Amino acid sequence: MAAPPPDFIPSRGLAWLRKYIWIVAAVLGIITITALRPMLRRVPEPPAVLYVLPDYALVDHQGRSFVPETLRGKVWVAGFVFTSCPSTCPAVTRAMGELRDRFDRMDLDVEMVSFTVDPEHDTPEVLGAYAEQANITSERWRFVTGSPAQIRDLVRDGFKLGIGEREADPKGAMYDIAHSTKLALVDTKGGVRGFYDIEPDAGLDEIYHRAQHVMAEAARARRTEERGQ
Secondary structure (H helix, E strand, O other), X not given: OOOOOOOOOOOHHHHHHHHOHHHHHHHHHHHHHHHHXXXXXXXXXXXXXXXXXXXXXXXXXXXXXXXXXXXXXXXXXXXXXXXXXXXXXXXXXXXXXXXXXXXXXXXXXXXXXXXXXXXXXXXXXXHHHHHHHOOOXXXXXXXXXXXXXXXXXXXXXXXXXXXXXXXXXXXXXXXXXXXXXXXXXXXXOOXXXXXXXXXXXXXXXXXXXXXXXXXXXXXXXXXXXXXXX
């Protein structure tokens, strides 16, 4: 190939490219990495099913029936409280409220259920007043009660969590009931996927993201089922 004549002058574009080649390469690298990031990102697998909740027939704070079919097809978060609780329950309800707000801001269709561990006192009317006092108006959050036997069976045999007896203080003015402050993640078929702490920077973040993984898994299963029909 003949050499260019001595008076050969590169085009302006070629000269500019030679001058700024490292900048161009860096910009192209950033664009490429940004484009590939969704494919390179590792999305954690949804947590495995620990066990499936048994049948139950309960009632919520609006007097509506609450049975397994009520939330069939929905991912939901369960917490355990009682309205006269002098200790941990307000923190559990606040944590669930923060989680409810996060789901709502992202328009994530995740339901919330607060089960009372004091069904003798916490009737639907009492639970309704408790929700109103806490300024909880979301249709995606139910407060649920039932007979003492039904609640104990669901908590102990369904969620595999402890639940204690009423323990009055020495003055007898108040009582406490030992129970878990963990939040449970439940899938669309009633499968318990895990238990999470109520601390904002640890447990709540984890259950927030895990719920989305379980939702994505359910969506994939629906698409597979539709294609097979």
